[in-house]
Amino acid sequence: MASQQQLKTYLAYWFQLGKKVFLSKDGKELLPQPVIRGDRYSQEFEDCWQKIIAHQGQDCYLEGTEQTIEELLSPTWTITSCARCNMPVPMIELGIQPVDCPCNDLDEWPNSEIPQPRSPINTVVHLSKIQSRLQRDRV
Numbered sequence: 060m061a062s063q064q065q066l067k068t069y070l071a072y073w074f075q076l077g078k079k080v081f082l083s084k085d086g087k088e089l090l091p092q093p094v095i096r097g098d099r100y101s102q103e104f105e106d107c108w109q110k111i112i113a114h115q116g117q118d119c120y121l122e123g124t125e126q127t128i129e130e131l132l133s134p135t136w137t138i139t140s141c142a143r144c145n146m147p148v149p150m151i152e153l154g155i156q157p158v159d160c161p162c163n164d165l166d167e168w169p170n171s172e173i174p175q176p177r178s179p180i181n182t183v184v185h186l187s188k189i190q191s192r193l194q195r196d197r198v
């Protein structure tokens with residue numbers, strides 16, 4: 060089962076490559092830009108995420124995939140990384156994989172010459188790393 064945090068990262072990564080999210084109920088498409096501002100997610104992205112998760116991702120899916128966010132939150136699915144491009148992709152927990160990576164229809168991808176999608180810098184982890192380095196240096 061994918062956690063909400065994993066799904067948030069999943070969407071953030073694909074938004075950075077220009078994939079949209081469809082809210083099929085009201086026929087809307089969402090593509091917040093920018094996704095990241097400084098060391099955190101942008102307000103645009105957070106608003107979009109709230110919209111999606113307000114209905115547990117019902118009828119809401121990423122362009123190029125068939126699984127709704129609601130399905131991905133069910134125990135059947137998990138998020139793994141694409142064998143070809145390392146992007147987060149939905150994977151069925153047990154059984155045969157029916158899924159192609161949404162990267163299938165991207166031209167010139169994977170592409171190491173453009174900035175790779177990323178998560179905001181996790182300041183807490185970052186700080187604790189600096190802290191432990193400082194402590195080590197002191198010894």
Ligand SMILES: [Zn+2]
Pocket residue numbers: 141142143144145146160161162163
């Ligand atoms: Zn891929």
